[in-house]
Amino acid sequence: MKKYILDFIIEDNQHLSDIYSLLILKPATGDTLPEIHPGQFVQISIDDSKTTFLRRPISINYVDRNNNSMWLLVRKAGEGTSHLTAMPIGSVINIILPLGNSFSIPENQSDRILLIGGGVGVAPMLYWGSYLKEHGYNPEFLLGARSAKDILELEYFQNIGTVHISTEDGSLGEKGLVTSHSILKDRISMIYCCGPAPMMKAVAKVANTIGAGCEVSLENMMACGLGACLCCVENTVKGNVCVCTEGPVFNINQLTWQI
Amino acid sequence: MANLAVNIGNLSLKNPVLTASGTFGYGEEFSDFIDLNRLGGFIIKGTTINHREGNPYPRMIETPSGMLNAVGLQNKGVDYFINNIYPRIKDVDSNVIVNVSGATVDDYIAVCEKLAPLDKINAIEVNISCPNVKQGGMAFGTTCDGAAQVAKAVRQAFPKTVIIKLSPNVTDITEIARAVEAEGADAVSLINTLLGMSIDIERQRPHLSTITGGLSGPAVRPVAVRMVWQVSHAVKIPVIGLGGIMNGLDAIEFILAGACAIQVGTANFIDPSVTMKIIDYMDDYCNRHGINDINEIVGLI
Ligand SMILES: Cc1cc2nc3c(=O)[nH]c(=O)nc-3n(C[C@H](O)[C@H](O)[C@H](O)COP(=O)(O)OP(=O)(O)OC[C@H]3O[C@@H](n4cnc5c(N)ncnc54)[C@H](O)[C@@H]3O)c2cc1C
Ligand SMILES: Cc1cc2nc3c(=O)[nH]c(=O)nc-3n(C[C@H](O)[C@H](O)[C@H](O)COP(=O)(O)O)c2cc1C
Numbered sequence: 001m002k003k004y005i006l007d008f009i010i011e012d013n014q015h016l017s018d019i020y021s022l023l024i025l026k027p028a029t030g031d032t033l034p035e036i037h038p039g040q041f042v043q044i045s046i047d048d049s050k051t052t053f054l055r056r057p058i059s060i061n062y063v064d065r066n067n068n069s070m071w072l073l074v075r076k077a078g079e080g081t082s083h084l085t086a087m088p089i090g091s092v093i094n095i096i097l098p099l100g101n102s103f104s105i106p107e108n109q110s111d112r113i114l115l116i117g118g119g120v121g122v123a124p125m126l127y128w129g130s131y132l133k134e135h136g137y138n139p140e141f142l143l144g145a146r147s148a149k150d151i152l153e154l155e156y157f158q159n160i161g162t163v164h165i166s167t168e169d170g171s172l173g174e175k176g177l178v179t180s181h182s183i184l185k186d187r188i189s190m191i192y193c194c195g196p197a198p199m200m201k202a203v204a205k206v207a208n209t210i211g212a213g214c215e216v217s218l219e220n221m222m223a224c225g226l227g228a229c230l231c232c233v234e235n236t237v238k239g240n241v242c243v244c245t246e247g248p249v250f251n252i253n254q255l256t257w258q259i
Numbered sequence: 260m261a262n263l264a265v266n267i268g269n270l271s272l273k274n275p276v277l278t279a280s281g282t283f284g285y286g287e288e289f290s291d292f293i294d295l296n297r298l299g300g301f302i303i304k305g306t307t308i309n310h311r312e313g314n315p316y317p318r319m320i321e322t323p324s325g326m327l328n329a330v331g332l333q334n335k336g337v338d339y340f341i342n343n344i345y346p347r348i349k350d351v352d353s354n355v356i357v358n359v360s361g362a363t364v365d366d367y368i369a370v371c372e373k374l375a376p377l378d379k380i381n382a383i384e385v386n387i388s389c390p391n392v393k394q395g396g397m398a399f400g401t402t403c404d405g406a407a408q409v410a411k412a413v414r415q416a417f418p419k420t421v422i423i424k425l426s427p428n429v430t431d432i433t434e435i436a437r438a439v440e441a442e443g444a445d446a447v448s449l450i451n452t453l454l455g456m457s458i459d460i461e462r463q464r465p466h467l468s469t470i471t472g473g474l475s476g477p478a479v480r481p482v483a484v485r486m487v488w489q490v491s492h493a494v495k496i497p498v499i500g501l502g503g504i505m506n507g508l509d510a511i512e513f514i515l516a517g518a519c520a521i522q523v524g525t526a527n528f529i530d531p532s533v534t535m536k537i538i539d540y541m542d543d544y545c546n547r548h549g550i551n552d553i554n555e556i557v558g559l560i
């Protein structure tokens with residue numbers, strides 16, 4: 001897929017909570033958004049931050065073709081993402097896109113499919129869920145977070161399919177971690193998961209136990225995002241491979257996780 | 260239009276802009292962003308005789324105005340390069356230079372002998388300075404004897420242009436430069452990464468799996484400019500300058516310090532099209548200063 005370096009204008013910056021922002025971006029040049037697959041990510045240059053040197057990788061949360069806009073869901077993790085969440089409407093940011101591979105299409109439309117997102121890891125699941133829905137599948141979601149206020153974009157997910165929720169403090173949905181949610185006792189054919197590494201490993205383990213297929217989206221540290229520096233590697237059955245080009249989505253069968 | 264063409268030994272470059280090994284993949288990764296044919300040349304990833312998996316993750320951490328890496332020469336080996344990559348890039352209208360690494364002198368010789376028959380490979384850059392490999396790499400580049408040994412061996416094994424890439428992790432880089440010049444190197448390039456370290460204070464452990472790693476980016480630039488200036492006064496062979504070049508201004512700084520060509524490394528990660536901007540800037544700069552030929556200002560300082 002052809003990659004582009006494009007300037008985007010921030011059309012809206014919705015502060016979903018004190019640490020999360022939803023950025024709505026449009027190409028500043030008036031170009032049409034390039035083709036983007038669910039699961040892909042962008043590399044953003046954060047010029048306003050004096051201490052952020054490299055670009056930062058962020059998942060594509062949603063692509064709104066009708067409005068020619070792209071959504072990014074950002075969590076303040078440090079200096080770079082703090083700047084990003086604070087960007088005023090109208091500012092211009094430089095982005096390289098689209099990067100990485102994408103989720104693979106489930107085998108049958110009748111399959112029971114569960115998209116699991118933990119914290120900001122819900123980001124790629126919105127675009128992937130809407131894509132599945134448009135193509136005749138019935139995705140369900142399992143969103144996990146510390147507390148009700150950290151469950152992001154709930155109404156958007158509800159518009160696509162059934163949403164199950166786990167919160168650690170029990171303020172919404174079932175109390176506990178996603179891996180102890182009762183939905184995982186049902187017959188599920190395929191699980192797609194994005195979230196913190198310990199959560200993805202725990203989900204992968206459950207998937208193995210219940211005999212479901214499972215793909216996870218990894219967030220390794222990246223420098224180039226283009227397959228040039230070999231900094232972002234994950235150990236797989238094929239040896240060290242770049243998460244930025246052969247991932248970020250991997251089938252758990254390809255990984256060497258001890259699960 | 261000023262003349263930007265320069266020569267390194269028998270190698271002619273249409274302009275002084277090269278890309279640094281390990282930061283530009285095999286060139287193809289950048290073809291959506293730039294016209295590879297416009298480059299003076301590109302130097303591909305460090306290539307060894309056998310396949311190497313490199314170091315375990317994590318291999319990278321951002322540091323002030325730069326980054327530390329500990330990739331550890333991950334590559335599929337010279338045969339894979341020749342059979343699978345070379346056919347895809349051999350028709351580019353630019354110089355393709357292979358960066359050669361090894362743990363023993365025999366390793367270097369074996370890689371050179373395999374590359375020598377390839378028509379498109381008119382030059383190699385010999386990495387005697389990568390700080391990530393436990394044996395060999397560092398040791399060769401940090402003593403005059405070690406550097407001379409490798410230079411002598413590759414000189415015999417590779418009949419075309421030999422560039423030796425120097426490590427900055429030495430007390431006096433000019434001694435090493437003289438040692439490889441004496442063994443017949445056609446040019447030297449400098450600097451490779453500076454050995455560095457960074458600690459995650461919350462987890463109380465190093466950020467990199469290898470504890471130490473190589474520092475690159477603008478943080479190293481003044482050190483690199485100083486070393487290029489010193490080496491260009493110490494040897495007669497051409498000097499290729501690199502280390503933290505982010506734009507055309509930085510590139511001209513290296514040329515004035517004594518580099519007849521420059522390499523762009525880490526900057527490719529931040530702006531994959533930066534090399535094109537640097538070429539344009541050099542042309543502009545020459546026109547603005549009434550310079551007809553870029554060679555006029557090489558080593559002006
Ligand atoms: C493919 C991919 C998709 C991602 N999607 C999202 C997303 O949709 N929303 C979101 O909020 N975050 C996402 N992240 C994580 C995000 O990239 C990091 O939080 C961000 O880079 C932190 O930068 P910082 O300057 O704020 O923090 P820093 O202070 O630099 O670092 C804070 C922590 O963030 C991580 N981090 C730092 N730099 C990088 C880097 N270059 N690459 C990867 N991780 C890094 C490290 O774990 C570090 O400890 C994604 C990461 C990857 C690799
Ligand atoms: C991720 C990465 C990988 C590198 N790999 C190699 C390599 O394989 N061989 C080599 O000679 N230099 C390697 N280098 C060093 C660069 O070619 C260059 O000397 C150094 O980064 C300084 O230039 P810069 O500051 O412009 O990046 C690597 C640098 C980086 C950042």
Ligand code: FES
Pocket residue numbers: 221222223224225226227228229230231232233242243244245
């Ligand atoms: S981030 Fe450079 S190869 Fe993946």
